[in-house]
Amino acid sequence: MEVEGLKFRKLVNVRNFISKLASDYDAKCGKLNKSENLMTVECSGSNAKLYFEIKTERIRKPKVEKKEKKESENKKSEESADKQQEEKKQ
Known part of the structure; x- marks a missing residue:
């Protein structure tokens, strides 16, 4: 076996x-x-x-998760900045 x-x-x-x-x-x-x-x-x-x-x-913990978190945070901040700019234009 x-x-x-x-x-x-x-x-x-x-x-x-x-x-x-x-x-x-x-x-x-x-x-x-x-x-x-x-x-x-x-x-x-x-x-x-x-x-x-x-x-x-x-x-070992994978280090990929940290990069993914940073990228998702950057995307969220970019999206919120874009929304704020659109609101100012209107």
Whole structure:
């Protein structure tokens, strides 16, 4: 069984996920090994052997939103300025 696409924000959630799966298969897990961008755990039991590789990545907020906000604010201010000019002309 291979699972991809799961994302965890905290290490506690990763440990809970691993321990839950290990308990489902009656397996005991070894130590969580950490490197720069990969964590590995091996669990083994009488009927199953589980191996987990977890890639770590930093979650960053996208900077695009700030630019979009500034552009929308500029458009709003331009629109309000245009409306004021039209009102003055009338």
